[in-house]
Amino acid sequence: MNIESKKLGNFLAMARSKMNISLRSVESLTGISNAYLSQLETAKIKTPAPQNLYKLAEVYGVPYILLMELAGYPITEPDGDGTRGSSQFAARIGAVTDDEEAQLIEYLDFIRSRKIMRS
Template sequence: MENYIGYFKALRESKGLTLREVERQTEVSNAYLSQLESGKIKQPSPLTLHKLSEIYGVGYDILMEKVGYPPLKKKVAEINRDKSSIALRVGSITEDEEVELLNYLKFMRSRKK
């Protein structure tokens, strides 16, 4: 599944992180991260996705589904969290729109520095 190409890079950049910074915080090599961002890694391990979900502030279940794993069953707390998600405020968005929103967020955050 390749619908995530560009997504991981946009997530990283929206947080203002370099590949090396993510590597230091997650112990996932920057070479592996680069290959993930470019789509060369087809299905990263759940452990890697869990580490990335924590540093990027994105739900683990979202990253799992993004790379093609079956949807996880959601707990009540997660369902309540999802009720405040941006998709509910702006309507459903496409994969491309999500990447563009992340890129715009990166731009907005860079202006604040």
């Protein structure tokens, strides 16, 4: 058991306890099995999937970056322009197909063009 997984497990158990919800409730809210959640809380999972940490951050109302840090993932600071690296974005959305990637890029271009038109 490494220190990071123990810290993360304790934090997740406390967050769930404060919300007074069961593992099964978290399972229904996140789609993550209660067995996996239990293993996270007892530090049996050394490297949890970032997309699962993101789902848990949403349910528990805690910063995703905090869960990533507690899990032992390297954390990057925002660049001077307020942006973060693409690796964090990729971790949040998980694997995508080539078609999905193209659609995401197209949609992001659309959003950015709207911002330019507004300024």
